[in-house]
Amino acid sequence: MNNRRHFLTTTLGAALGTQVSSCAALTSAGGHIDAHVHVWTPDTEKYPLAAGYKKADMAPPSFTPEQLFAHCKPEGVNRIVLIQMSYYKTDNRYMLDMMAAHPGTFSGVAIIDEKAPDIRGRMKALKAQGVRGFRLVPQGADATAWFDSPGITEMWKVAADENLNMCLLINPEALGPVAKMCEKNPQTPVVIDHFARLGMKGPADRAQLDRLLHLSKYPKVTVKTSAFYALGKKQPPYLDLGPMIKECRDHFGADRLMWASDCPFQVDPGHNYHDSISLIRDRLDFLTASERAAMLHGTAERVFFS
Template sequence: MNNLSKQPSMSRRRYLQTAAVAVAGASISLAKQPQEPGYIDAHVHVWTPDTTTYPLGKDYDKSAMKPASFTPSELFAECRPEGVDRIVLIQMSFYQFDNQYMLDSIAQYPDTFRGVAIVDHRKPGVGLTMRNLQDQGVTGFRLYANAESANAWLDSPEMATMWKSAADTGQAICLLSNPDALPAIEKLCRRFPKTNVVVDHFSRIGGSGTIQQADLDNLCKLEKFPQTYVKTSAFYAFGKKQAPYLDLGPMVKRLRDTFGAQRLMWASDCPYQVQNEHSYAASISLIRDKLDFLTAEDKEWMLRKTAQSVYWI
Protein backbone atom coordinates (compact mmCIF):
# COMPACT_ATOMS: atom_id res chain seq x y z
CA MET A 1 0.00 0.00 0.00
CA ASN A 2 1.50 3.38 -0.95
CA ASN A 3 1.45 6.46 1.27
CA LEU A 4 -1.25 8.19 -0.76
CA SER A 5 -3.73 5.41 -0.07
CA LYS A 6 -3.31 6.02 3.65
CA GLN A 7 -4.21 9.71 3.47
CA PRO A 8 -7.73 10.95 4.33
CA SER A 9 -9.90 11.74 1.31
CA MET A 10 -10.15 15.33 0.02
CA SER A 11 -12.28 17.13 -2.54
CA ARG A 12 -11.05 17.38 -6.13
CA ARG A 13 -10.76 21.18 -5.81
CA ARG A 14 -8.73 20.88 -2.61
CA TYR A 15 -6.54 18.24 -4.23
CA LEU A 16 -5.82 20.43 -7.26
CA GLN A 17 -5.03 23.44 -5.08
CA THR A 18 -2.66 21.38 -2.98
CA ALA A 19 -0.99 19.91 -6.07
CA ALA A 20 -0.54 23.36 -7.58
CA VAL A 21 1.17 24.63 -4.45
CA ALA A 22 3.41 21.57 -4.37
CA VAL A 23 4.42 22.03 -8.00
CA ALA A 24 5.14 25.71 -7.45
CA GLY A 25 7.24 24.89 -4.41
CA ALA A 26 9.11 22.22 -6.31
CA SER A 27 9.82 24.67 -9.14
CA ILE A 28 11.29 27.15 -6.70
CA SER A 29 13.37 24.44 -5.05
CA LEU A 30 14.67 23.13 -8.38
CA ALA A 31 15.58 26.64 -9.45
CA LYS A 32 17.88 26.90 -6.44
CA GLN A 33 19.53 23.50 -6.85
CA PRO A 34 21.07 21.69 -9.82
CA GLN A 35 19.07 18.86 -11.33
CA GLU A 36 21.99 16.48 -10.75
CA PRO A 37 24.59 16.37 -7.96
CA GLY A 38 27.35 18.89 -8.48
CA TYR A 39 30.96 18.23 -9.29
CA ILE A 40 33.59 17.12 -6.78
CA ASP A 41 36.92 18.87 -6.41
CA ALA A 42 39.23 16.13 -5.15
CA HIS A 43 42.07 18.30 -3.84
CA VAL A 44 41.82 21.61 -1.98
CA HIS A 45 43.67 23.14 0.97
CA VAL A 46 42.07 25.49 3.49
CA TRP A 47 43.59 27.51 6.29
CA THR A 48 42.80 30.42 8.56
CA PRO A 49 44.76 33.52 9.55
CA ASP A 50 43.79 32.71 13.16
CA THR A 51 47.07 31.13 14.22
CA THR A 52 46.19 31.50 17.89
CA THR A 53 43.32 29.03 17.77
CA TYR A 54 45.05 26.97 15.08
CA PRO A 55 48.81 27.24 15.61
CA LEU A 56 51.25 26.42 12.85
CA GLY A 57 53.73 23.58 13.18
CA LYS A 58 57.09 24.20 14.79
CA ASP A 59 58.85 24.35 11.42
CA TYR A 60 56.57 27.06 9.98
CA ASP A 61 55.62 30.70 10.49
CA LYS A 62 53.08 33.01 8.88
CA SER A 63 55.37 33.73 5.94
CA ALA A 64 54.50 30.24 4.67
CA MET A 65 50.81 31.18 4.40
CA LYS A 66 50.45 32.42 0.84
CA PRO A 67 47.75 33.62 0.47
CA ALA A 68 47.35 34.67 4.09
CA SER A 69 43.86 33.18 4.24
CA PHE A 70 41.87 30.54 2.36
CA THR A 71 38.88 29.59 4.45
CA PRO A 72 35.91 27.47 3.38
CA SER A 73 33.89 30.59 2.60
CA GLU A 74 36.68 31.87 0.34
CA LEU A 75 36.78 28.48 -1.33
CA PHE A 76 33.02 28.44 -1.92
CA ALA A 77 33.24 31.79 -3.70
CA GLU A 78 35.55 30.13 -6.22
CA CYS A 79 34.01 26.69 -6.66
CA ARG A 80 30.26 27.10 -6.37
CA PRO A 81 29.85 29.29 -9.49
CA GLU A 82 31.39 26.37 -11.43
CA GLY A 83 28.94 23.80 -10.08
CA VAL A 84 31.28 22.21 -7.52
CA ASP A 85 29.46 21.36 -4.30
CA ARG A 86 31.66 18.72 -2.68
CA ILE A 87 35.35 18.95 -1.90
CA VAL A 88 38.14 16.75 -0.59
CA LEU A 89 40.22 18.77 1.86
CA ILE A 90 43.93 17.98 2.01
CA GLN A 91 45.68 18.71 5.29
CA MET A 92 47.99 21.68 4.84
CA SER A 93 51.66 21.04 5.45
CA PHE A 94 52.24 24.00 7.71
CA TYR A 95 49.87 22.54 10.31
CA GLN A 96 51.96 19.36 10.19
CA PHE A 97 50.25 16.59 12.23
CA ASP A 98 47.65 18.91 13.78
CA ASN A 99 44.58 18.26 11.62
CA GLN A 100 42.20 20.29 13.78
CA TYR A 101 41.37 23.11 11.37
CA MET A 102 40.52 20.64 8.64
CA LEU A 103 38.46 18.55 11.06
CA ASP A 104 36.55 21.59 12.28
CA SER A 105 35.84 22.58 8.67
CA ILE A 106 34.46 19.10 7.98
CA ALA A 107 32.33 19.26 11.13
CA GLN A 108 30.91 22.60 10.01
CA TYR A 109 30.07 21.34 6.51
CA PRO A 110 29.73 17.55 6.83
CA ASP A 111 27.78 17.15 3.59
CA THR A 112 30.36 19.14 1.63
CA PHE A 113 33.77 17.98 2.84
CA ARG A 114 35.82 14.84 3.27
CA GLY A 115 39.37 14.99 4.53
CA VAL A 116 42.84 13.65 3.82
CA ALA A 117 44.83 13.90 7.04
CA ILE A 118 48.52 13.75 7.87
CA VAL A 119 49.50 11.41 10.69
CA ASP A 120 52.84 10.33 12.13
CA HIS A 121 53.14 6.71 11.05
CA ARG A 122 56.05 6.22 13.47
CA LYS A 123 53.85 6.68 16.52
CA PRO A 124 52.34 3.61 18.21
CA GLY A 125 48.68 3.02 17.52
CA VAL A 126 48.61 4.64 14.09
CA GLY A 127 45.95 2.16 12.96
CA LEU A 128 43.64 3.20 15.79
CA THR A 129 44.33 6.86 15.01
CA MET A 130 43.28 6.26 11.41
CA ARG A 131 40.04 4.58 12.47
CA ASN A 132 39.21 7.38 14.90
CA LEU A 133 39.77 9.99 12.21
CA GLN A 134 37.45 8.11 9.87
CA ASP A 135 34.62 8.86 12.29
CA GLN A 136 35.41 12.56 11.75
CA GLY A 137 35.18 12.45 7.97
CA VAL A 138 38.78 11.54 7.14
CA THR A 139 38.87 9.07 4.27
CA GLY A 140 42.50 9.37 3.22
CA PHE A 141 46.04 10.05 4.44
CA ARG A 142 48.72 12.11 2.75
CA LEU A 143 52.31 10.94 2.34
CA TYR A 144 55.17 12.82 0.68
CA ALA A 145 57.09 10.50 -1.60
CA ASN A 146 60.42 10.89 -3.30
CA ALA A 147 62.65 8.00 -4.30
CA GLU A 148 64.49 7.93 -0.97
CA SER A 149 61.41 7.98 1.27
CA ALA A 150 59.35 5.58 -0.84
CA ASN A 151 62.15 3.02 -0.95
CA ALA A 152 62.56 3.31 2.82
CA TRP A 153 58.86 2.51 3.29
CA LEU A 154 59.39 -0.90 1.69
CA ASP A 155 61.21 -2.05 4.85
CA SER A 156 59.20 -0.04 7.38
CA PRO A 157 56.92 -2.07 9.69
CA GLU A 158 55.21 1.15 10.79
CA MET A 159 54.40 2.06 7.21
CA ALA A 160 53.17 -1.48 6.61
CA THR A 161 50.76 -1.02 9.52
CA MET A 162 49.47 2.17 7.95
CA TRP A 163 48.89 0.64 4.51
CA LYS A 164 47.25 -2.46 5.98
CA SER A 165 45.01 -0.36 8.22
CA ALA A 166 43.92 1.70 5.22
CA ALA A 167 43.01 -1.51 3.41
CA ASP A 168 40.90 -2.61 6.38
CA THR A 169 39.03 0.70 6.71
CA GLY A 170 38.73 1.55 3.02
CA GLN A 171 40.64 4.79 3.52
CA ALA A 172 43.09 5.83 0.80
CA ILE A 173 46.83 6.37 0.87
CA CYS A 174 47.31 9.63 -1.03
CA LEU A 175 50.78 10.21 -2.43
CA LEU A 176 52.25 13.58 -3.28
CA SER A 177 55.05 11.95 -5.21
CA ASN A 178 57.93 12.95 -7.40
CA PRO A 179 58.35 10.92 -10.60
CA ASP A 180 61.48 9.26 -9.22
CA ALA A 181 59.34 7.59 -6.52
CA LEU A 182 57.14 5.71 -9.01
CA PRO A 183 59.21 2.48 -9.17
CA ALA A 184 59.05 2.16 -5.37
CA ILE A 185 55.34 3.03 -5.39
CA GLU A 186 54.80 0.20 -7.86
CA LYS A 187 56.42 -2.20 -5.37
CA LEU A 188 54.25 -0.87 -2.54
CA CYS A 189 51.10 -1.31 -4.60
CA ARG A 190 52.14 -4.88 -5.34
CA ARG A 191 52.79 -5.54 -1.64
CA PHE A 192 49.49 -4.00 -0.50
CA PRO A 193 47.07 -4.76 -3.35
CA LYS A 194 43.92 -4.17 -1.27
CA THR A 195 44.88 -0.61 -0.31
CA ASN A 196 43.32 2.28 -2.21
CA VAL A 197 46.18 4.43 -3.52
CA VAL A 198 45.73 7.89 -5.03
CA VAL A 199 48.63 9.50 -6.88
CA ASP A 200 48.27 13.28 -6.67
CA HIS A 201 48.90 15.77 -9.47
CA PHE A 202 50.09 13.40 -12.23
CA SER A 203 52.91 12.40 -9.84
CA ARG A 204 54.25 15.90 -10.63
CA ILE A 205 55.18 14.84 -14.16
CA GLY A 206 55.75 17.96 -16.26
CA GLY A 207 56.67 20.20 -13.35
CA SER A 208 59.90 21.15 -15.10
CA GLY A 209 57.90 22.28 -18.13
CA THR A 210 58.53 19.09 -20.12
CA ILE A 211 56.58 15.86 -19.83
CA GLN A 212 59.13 13.06 -19.74
CA GLN A 213 57.74 9.96 -21.45
CA ALA A 214 59.77 7.63 -19.22
CA ASP A 215 58.07 9.15 -16.17
CA LEU A 216 54.65 8.83 -17.77
CA ASP A 217 55.44 5.21 -18.64
CA ASN A 218 56.25 4.54 -14.99
CA LEU A 219 53.00 6.13 -13.86
CA CYS A 220 51.04 4.03 -16.36
CA LYS A 221 52.61 0.87 -14.94
CA LEU A 222 50.40 1.38 -11.88
CA GLU A 223 47.39 0.55 -14.05
CA LYS A 224 47.78 -3.13 -13.24
CA PHE A 225 46.75 -2.43 -9.64
CA PRO A 226 42.97 -1.95 -9.69
CA GLN A 227 42.93 -0.02 -6.41
CA THR A 228 45.24 2.71 -7.74
CA TYR A 229 43.89 6.09 -8.94
CA VAL A 230 45.44 9.23 -10.43
CA LYS A 231 44.50 12.87 -9.96
CA THR A 232 44.55 14.98 -13.10
CA SER A 233 45.02 18.20 -11.21
CA ALA A 234 47.04 21.33 -10.43
CA PHE A 235 47.18 22.33 -14.08
CA TYR A 236 48.81 25.66 -13.23
CA ALA A 237 51.98 23.79 -12.19
CA PHE A 238 52.71 21.58 -15.21
CA GLY A 239 53.73 21.84 -18.84
CA LYS A 240 53.48 25.37 -20.17
CA LYS A 241 51.66 26.39 -16.97
CA GLN A 242 49.29 28.58 -18.95
CA ALA A 243 45.53 28.42 -19.40
CA PRO A 244 43.74 26.80 -21.14
CA TYR A 245 46.36 24.06 -20.40
CA LEU A 246 45.71 22.26 -23.67
CA ASP A 247 49.32 21.07 -23.78
CA LEU A 248 48.39 18.70 -20.93
CA GLY A 249 45.74 17.05 -23.10
CA PRO A 250 48.01 14.28 -24.46
CA MET A 251 49.01 13.27 -20.94
CA VAL A 252 45.37 13.21 -19.82
CA LYS A 253 44.49 11.11 -22.89
CA ARG A 254 47.28 8.63 -22.21
CA LEU A 255 46.06 8.22 -18.64
CA ARG A 256 42.42 7.90 -19.74
CA ASP A 257 43.37 5.27 -22.31
CA THR A 258 45.48 3.39 -19.76
CA PHE A 259 43.54 3.59 -16.49
CA GLY A 260 40.08 4.39 -17.78
CA ALA A 261 38.20 7.45 -16.60
CA GLN A 262 36.83 5.43 -13.66
CA ARG A 263 40.26 5.68 -12.04
CA LEU A 264 40.97 9.34 -12.78
CA MET A 265 39.70 12.31 -10.81
CA TRP A 266 39.89 16.03 -11.43
CA ALA A 267 41.03 18.46 -8.77
CA SER A 268 41.95 22.13 -8.67
CA ASP A 269 44.64 22.28 -5.95
CA CYS A 270 43.17 25.51 -4.63
CA PRO A 271 44.16 28.05 -3.47
CA TYR A 272 47.22 27.76 -5.72
CA GLN A 273 45.04 27.37 -8.81
CA VAL A 274 43.45 30.77 -8.20
CA GLN A 275 46.62 32.84 -7.91
CA ASN A 276 48.06 35.31 -10.43
CA GLU A 277 46.68 34.71 -13.95
CA HIS A 278 45.19 31.31 -13.13
CA SER A 279 41.53 30.72 -12.29
CA TYR A 280 39.19 28.07 -10.95
CA ALA A 281 37.08 28.25 -14.09
CA ALA A 282 40.09 27.52 -16.30
CA SER A 283 40.97 24.45 -14.23
CA ILE A 284 37.61 22.70 -14.38
CA SER A 285 37.04 23.83 -17.96
CA LEU A 286 39.96 21.77 -19.26
CA ILE A 287 38.18 18.53 -18.31
CA ARG A 288 34.60 19.72 -18.65
CA ASP A 289 34.82 21.64 -21.93
CA LYS A 290 38.17 21.55 -23.73
CA LEU A 291 39.26 17.97 -24.38
CA ASP A 292 37.24 16.52 -27.26
CA PHE A 293 38.42 12.94 -26.66
CA LEU A 294 36.65 12.82 -23.29
CA THR A 295 33.15 11.38 -23.56
CA ALA A 296 30.24 12.50 -21.42
CA GLU A 297 30.71 9.36 -19.35
CA ASP A 298 34.44 10.06 -18.95
CA LYS A 299 33.63 13.52 -17.61
CA GLU A 300 31.02 12.11 -15.23
CA TRP A 301 33.66 9.85 -13.69
CA MET A 302 36.51 12.37 -13.63
CA LEU A 303 34.43 15.24 -12.30
CA ARG A 304 32.32 13.34 -9.81
CA LYS A 305 32.01 9.59 -9.61
CA THR A 306 35.63 8.51 -9.12
CA ALA A 307 36.23 10.84 -6.20
CA GLN A 308 32.87 9.90 -4.74
CA SER A 309 33.74 6.19 -4.88
CA VAL A 310 37.12 6.72 -3.19
CA TYR A 311 36.39 9.40 -0.58
CA TRP A 312 32.67 9.15 0.21
CA ILE A 313 32.88 5.78 1.91
Protein backbone atom coordinates (compact mmCIF):
# COMPACT_ATOMS: atom_id res chain seq x y z
CA MET A 1 0.00 0.00 0.00
CA ASN A 2 2.82 2.41 0.80
CA ASN A 3 4.47 1.65 -2.55
CA ARG A 4 1.19 2.26 -4.32
CA ARG A 5 0.70 5.59 -2.60
CA HIS A 6 4.25 6.67 -3.34
CA PHE A 7 3.95 5.70 -6.99
CA LEU A 8 0.65 7.45 -7.54
CA THR A 9 1.62 10.52 -5.54
CA THR A 10 4.79 11.05 -7.54
CA THR A 11 3.48 10.17 -10.99
CA LEU A 12 0.18 11.97 -10.64
CA GLY A 13 1.86 14.96 -9.06
CA ALA A 14 4.17 15.19 -12.05
CA ALA A 15 1.24 14.87 -14.41
CA LEU A 16 -0.58 17.64 -12.61
CA GLY A 17 2.43 19.87 -12.89
CA THR A 18 2.65 19.41 -16.66
CA GLN A 19 -1.07 19.47 -17.38
CA VAL A 20 -2.14 22.92 -18.55
CA SER A 21 -5.62 23.95 -19.60
CA SER A 22 -6.53 20.32 -20.34
CA CYS A 23 -10.06 20.87 -19.17
CA ALA A 24 -10.52 23.44 -21.92
CA ALA A 25 -9.27 20.94 -24.48
CA LEU A 26 -11.78 18.28 -23.44
CA THR A 27 -15.04 19.02 -25.20
CA SER A 28 -18.22 17.03 -25.49
CA ALA A 29 -17.85 16.52 -29.24
CA GLY A 30 -16.73 13.05 -30.34
CA GLY A 31 -14.16 10.92 -28.59
CA HIS A 32 -14.51 8.05 -26.15
CA ILE A 33 -16.39 7.99 -22.85
CA ASP A 34 -15.00 6.49 -19.65
CA ALA A 35 -18.12 5.34 -17.80
CA HIS A 36 -16.63 4.93 -14.32
CA VAL A 37 -14.09 7.16 -12.58
CA HIS A 38 -13.69 8.39 -9.00
CA VAL A 39 -12.18 11.78 -8.18
CA TRP A 40 -11.27 13.37 -4.88
CA THR A 41 -9.24 16.23 -3.52
CA PRO A 42 -6.67 16.57 -0.73
CA ASP A 43 -8.55 19.70 0.38
CA THR A 44 -10.40 18.10 3.28
CA GLU A 45 -11.18 21.48 4.83
CA LYS A 46 -13.46 22.50 1.97
CA TYR A 47 -14.58 18.93 1.32
CA PRO A 48 -14.52 17.04 4.63
CA LEU A 49 -14.31 13.28 4.68
CA ALA A 50 -17.31 11.35 5.92
CA ALA A 51 -17.40 9.92 9.41
CA GLY A 52 -15.24 6.83 9.63
CA TYR A 53 -12.68 8.03 7.07
CA LYS A 54 -9.38 9.82 7.60
CA LYS A 55 -6.77 11.28 5.27
CA ALA A 56 -4.61 8.18 5.58
CA ASP A 57 -7.41 6.20 3.91
CA MET A 58 -7.14 8.25 0.72
CA ALA A 59 -4.97 6.25 -1.68
CA PRO A 60 -3.74 8.04 -3.68
CA PRO A 61 -3.97 11.19 -1.54
CA SER A 62 -5.29 13.09 -4.57
CA PHE A 63 -7.04 12.23 -7.82
CA THR A 64 -8.48 15.39 -9.30
CA PRO A 65 -9.94 15.90 -12.78
CA GLU A 66 -6.64 17.39 -13.93
CA GLN A 67 -4.80 14.26 -12.81
CA LEU A 68 -7.37 12.12 -14.59
CA PHE A 69 -7.04 14.10 -17.83
CA ALA A 70 -3.33 13.30 -17.96
CA HIS A 71 -4.29 9.63 -18.35
CA CYS A 72 -7.47 9.77 -20.43
CA LYS A 73 -6.83 12.59 -22.90
CA PRO A 74 -3.93 10.86 -24.72
CA GLU A 75 -6.27 7.88 -25.30
CA GLY A 76 -8.98 9.99 -26.91
CA VAL A 77 -11.33 9.97 -23.91
CA ASN A 78 -13.05 13.32 -23.54
CA ARG A 79 -16.11 12.56 -21.47
CA ILE A 80 -16.29 10.78 -18.13
CA VAL A 81 -18.95 9.48 -15.77
CA LEU A 82 -17.96 10.43 -12.23
CA ILE A 83 -18.94 7.98 -9.51
CA GLN A 84 -19.35 9.46 -6.04
CA MET A 85 -16.40 8.37 -3.92
CA SER A 86 -17.09 6.50 -0.70
CA TYR A 87 -14.76 8.85 1.22
CA TYR A 88 -17.55 11.46 1.04
CA LYS A 89 -20.52 9.08 1.38
CA THR A 90 -23.69 11.14 0.72
CA ASP A 91 -21.95 14.52 0.50
CA ASN A 92 -21.83 14.83 -3.28
CA ARG A 93 -20.48 18.40 -3.35
CA TYR A 94 -17.00 17.70 -4.71
CA MET A 95 -18.33 15.63 -7.60
CA LEU A 96 -21.01 18.24 -8.37
CA ASP A 97 -18.51 21.09 -8.20
CA MET A 98 -16.19 19.31 -10.65
CA MET A 99 -19.11 18.71 -13.00
CA ALA A 100 -19.97 22.41 -12.87
CA ALA A 101 -16.33 23.42 -13.35
CA HIS A 102 -15.99 21.34 -16.56
CA PRO A 103 -19.26 21.77 -18.48
CA GLY A 104 -19.97 19.02 -21.00
CA THR A 105 -17.17 16.78 -19.74
CA PHE A 106 -18.76 14.95 -16.82
CA SER A 107 -21.93 13.12 -15.97
CA GLY A 108 -22.43 11.95 -12.41
CA VAL A 109 -23.60 9.05 -10.25
CA ALA A 110 -24.49 10.21 -6.75
CA ILE A 111 -25.06 8.55 -3.38
CA ILE A 112 -28.00 9.42 -1.17
CA ASP A 113 -29.25 8.15 2.18
CA GLU A 114 -32.23 5.97 1.33
CA LYS A 115 -33.46 6.24 4.93
CA ALA A 116 -33.75 10.04 4.86
CA PRO A 117 -37.04 11.75 3.92
CA ASP A 118 -38.08 13.09 0.51
CA ILE A 119 -36.21 10.63 -1.67
CA ARG A 120 -38.00 11.86 -4.78
CA GLY A 121 -37.15 15.49 -4.10
CA ARG A 122 -33.49 14.77 -3.46
CA MET A 123 -33.13 12.61 -6.55
CA LYS A 124 -34.79 15.24 -8.74
CA ALA A 125 -32.61 17.99 -7.29
CA LEU A 126 -29.48 16.03 -8.12
CA LYS A 127 -30.80 15.25 -11.58
CA ALA A 128 -31.11 19.02 -12.16
CA GLN A 129 -27.37 19.29 -11.43
CA GLY A 130 -26.40 16.69 -14.04
CA VAL A 131 -26.63 13.48 -12.03
CA ARG A 132 -27.90 10.59 -14.13
CA GLY A 133 -27.59 7.70 -11.71
CA PHE A 134 -27.45 6.65 -8.08
CA ARG A 135 -24.98 4.19 -6.65
CA LEU A 136 -26.41 1.32 -4.65
CA VAL A 137 -24.27 -1.04 -2.58
CA PRO A 138 -26.27 -3.73 -0.75
CA GLN A 139 -25.85 -3.54 3.02
CA GLY A 140 -25.91 -6.54 5.32
CA ALA A 141 -25.92 -10.24 4.59
CA ASP A 142 -29.45 -10.35 3.15
CA ALA A 143 -29.42 -8.52 -0.19
CA THR A 144 -33.07 -9.39 -0.85
CA ALA A 145 -34.22 -7.75 2.37
CA TRP A 146 -32.11 -4.67 1.62
CA PHE A 147 -33.54 -4.29 -1.89
CA ASP A 148 -37.05 -4.71 -0.46
CA SER A 149 -36.56 -1.95 2.13
CA PRO A 150 -38.88 1.07 1.77
CA GLY A 151 -36.18 3.55 0.78
CA ILE A 152 -34.60 1.38 -1.91
CA THR A 153 -38.04 0.46 -3.24
CA GLU A 154 -38.86 4.15 -3.55
CA MET A 155 -35.56 4.89 -5.29
CA TRP A 156 -36.34 2.31 -8.00
CA LYS A 157 -39.77 3.85 -8.53
CA VAL A 158 -38.40 7.38 -8.83
CA ALA A 159 -35.64 6.16 -11.15
CA ALA A 160 -38.26 4.72 -13.50
CA ASP A 161 -40.26 7.96 -13.46
CA GLU A 162 -37.23 10.21 -13.98
CA ASN A 163 -35.16 7.94 -16.27
CA LEU A 164 -32.36 7.72 -13.72
CA ASN A 165 -30.05 4.73 -13.43
CA MET A 166 -29.77 2.42 -10.47
CA CYS A 167 -25.99 1.79 -10.59
CA LEU A 168 -25.27 -1.40 -8.69
CA LEU A 169 -21.94 -2.25 -7.10
CA ILE A 170 -22.67 -5.85 -6.21
CA ASN A 171 -21.01 -9.18 -5.71
CA PRO A 172 -22.18 -12.17 -7.77
CA GLU A 173 -24.27 -13.45 -4.86
CA ALA A 174 -26.62 -10.46 -5.28
CA LEU A 175 -27.47 -11.21 -8.92
CA GLY A 176 -30.53 -13.24 -7.95
CA PRO A 177 -32.07 -10.44 -5.84
CA VAL A 178 -31.24 -7.96 -8.61
CA ALA A 179 -33.16 -10.08 -11.11
CA LYS A 180 -36.17 -9.99 -8.79
CA MET A 181 -35.95 -6.19 -8.61
CA CYS A 182 -35.76 -5.96 -12.40
CA GLU A 183 -38.80 -8.21 -12.67
CA LYS A 184 -40.77 -5.96 -10.31
CA ASN A 185 -39.46 -2.72 -11.85
CA PRO A 186 -39.16 -3.33 -15.60
CA GLN A 187 -39.06 0.40 -16.43
CA THR A 188 -36.19 1.20 -14.07
CA PRO A 189 -32.82 1.65 -15.85
CA VAL A 190 -30.16 -0.51 -14.21
CA VAL A 191 -26.39 -0.48 -14.63
CA ILE A 192 -24.27 -3.38 -13.34
CA ASP A 193 -20.80 -2.19 -12.36
CA HIS A 194 -17.67 -4.24 -13.13
CA PHE A 195 -19.49 -7.41 -14.39
CA ALA A 196 -20.94 -7.72 -10.84
CA ARG A 197 -17.30 -8.30 -9.81
CA LEU A 198 -17.26 -11.73 -11.42
CA GLY A 199 -13.74 -13.08 -11.38
CA MET A 200 -12.56 -10.86 -8.56
CA LYS A 201 -11.53 -13.93 -6.57
CA GLY A 202 -10.34 -15.98 -9.54
CA PRO A 203 -11.86 -17.35 -12.76
CA ALA A 204 -15.51 -16.42 -13.20
CA ASP A 205 -17.84 -19.09 -11.85
CA ARG A 206 -20.05 -20.52 -14.61
CA ALA A 207 -23.25 -20.44 -12.59
CA GLN A 208 -22.63 -16.86 -11.50
CA LEU A 209 -21.87 -15.76 -15.05
CA ASP A 210 -25.12 -17.36 -16.18
CA ARG A 211 -26.97 -15.30 -13.58
CA LEU A 212 -25.38 -12.13 -14.95
CA LEU A 213 -26.25 -13.12 -18.52
CA HIS A 214 -29.82 -13.87 -17.38
CA LEU A 215 -30.26 -10.14 -16.71
CA SER A 216 -30.09 -9.57 -20.48
CA LYS A 217 -33.78 -10.52 -20.61
CA TYR A 218 -34.53 -7.15 -19.01
CA PRO A 219 -34.11 -4.48 -21.72
CA LYS A 220 -33.29 -1.69 -19.26
CA VAL A 221 -30.17 -3.44 -17.88
CA THR A 222 -26.71 -2.43 -19.08
CA VAL A 223 -23.32 -3.75 -17.94
CA LYS A 224 -19.98 -2.02 -17.44
CA THR A 225 -17.03 -3.95 -18.86
CA SER A 226 -14.62 -2.41 -16.42
CA ALA A 227 -12.13 -2.77 -13.56
CA PHE A 228 -9.95 -5.15 -15.58
CA TYR A 229 -7.10 -4.69 -13.09
CA ALA A 230 -9.20 -6.44 -10.41
CA LEU A 231 -10.67 -9.37 -12.34
CA GLY A 232 -9.46 -12.74 -13.58
CA LYS A 233 -5.67 -12.97 -13.78
CA LYS A 234 -5.47 -9.25 -12.93
CA GLN A 235 -2.65 -8.86 -15.45
CA PRO A 236 -2.45 -6.73 -18.59
CA PRO A 237 -3.29 -7.06 -21.42
CA TYR A 238 -6.32 -8.73 -19.72
CA LEU A 239 -7.00 -11.07 -22.63
CA ASP A 240 -8.24 -13.73 -20.22
CA LEU A 241 -11.37 -11.58 -19.76
CA GLY A 242 -12.15 -11.84 -23.47
CA PRO A 243 -14.42 -14.91 -23.21
CA MET A 244 -16.57 -13.26 -20.52
CA ILE A 245 -16.82 -10.06 -22.57
CA LYS A 246 -17.79 -12.10 -25.64
CA GLU A 247 -20.59 -13.85 -23.78
CA CYS A 248 -21.86 -10.51 -22.47
CA ARG A 249 -21.77 -9.17 -26.04
CA ASP A 250 -23.64 -12.22 -27.32
CA HIS A 251 -26.41 -11.89 -24.72
CA PHE A 252 -26.76 -8.15 -24.09
CA GLY A 253 -25.46 -6.82 -27.39
CA ALA A 254 -22.73 -4.22 -27.54
CA ASP A 255 -25.28 -1.42 -27.30
CA ARG A 256 -25.93 -2.48 -23.69
CA LEU A 257 -22.27 -2.71 -22.72
CA MET A 258 -19.99 0.19 -21.84
CA TRP A 259 -16.27 0.34 -21.19
CA ALA A 260 -14.92 2.02 -18.07
CA SER A 261 -11.53 2.25 -16.41
CA ASP A 262 -12.41 2.52 -12.69
CA CYS A 263 -9.63 5.06 -12.26
CA PRO A 264 -7.59 5.81 -10.26
CA PHE A 265 -7.33 2.15 -9.33
CA GLN A 266 -6.70 1.18 -12.97
CA VAL A 267 -3.44 3.15 -12.83
CA ASP A 268 -2.07 1.40 -9.76
CA PRO A 269 1.49 0.06 -10.14
CA GLY A 270 1.56 -2.73 -12.71
CA HIS A 271 -1.45 -1.35 -14.58
CA ASN A 272 -2.17 1.65 -16.77
CA TYR A 273 -4.96 3.44 -18.58
CA HIS A 274 -3.83 2.45 -22.07
CA ASP A 275 -4.09 -1.28 -21.43
CA SER A 276 -7.63 -0.88 -20.11
CA ILE A 277 -9.10 0.95 -23.09
CA SER A 278 -6.94 -0.98 -25.54
CA LEU A 279 -8.58 -4.28 -24.60
CA ILE A 280 -11.85 -3.06 -26.11
CA ARG A 281 -10.50 -0.67 -28.73
CA ASP A 282 -7.65 -2.74 -30.18
CA ARG A 283 -7.29 -6.28 -28.86
CA LEU A 284 -10.52 -8.28 -28.90
CA ASP A 285 -10.83 -9.35 -32.52
CA PHE A 286 -14.38 -10.70 -32.11
CA LEU A 287 -15.66 -7.11 -31.71
CA THR A 288 -16.70 -5.31 -34.87
CA ALA A 289 -15.97 -1.63 -35.43
CA SER A 290 -19.57 -0.72 -34.61
CA GLU A 291 -19.49 -2.82 -31.44
CA ARG A 292 -16.30 -1.10 -30.28
CA ALA A 293 -17.94 2.26 -30.96
CA ALA A 294 -20.96 1.28 -28.87
CA MET A 295 -18.88 0.09 -25.94
CA LEU A 296 -16.48 3.04 -26.02
CA HIS A 297 -19.00 5.76 -26.72
CA GLY A 298 -22.56 5.04 -27.79
CA THR A 299 -23.94 3.15 -24.80
CA ALA A 300 -22.53 5.49 -22.15
CA GLU A 301 -23.67 8.51 -24.14
CA ARG A 302 -27.23 7.21 -24.26
CA VAL A 303 -27.29 6.09 -20.62
CA PHE A 304 -25.44 8.94 -18.93
CA PHE A 305 -25.34 11.96 -21.27
CA SER A 306 -28.62 12.03 -23.19
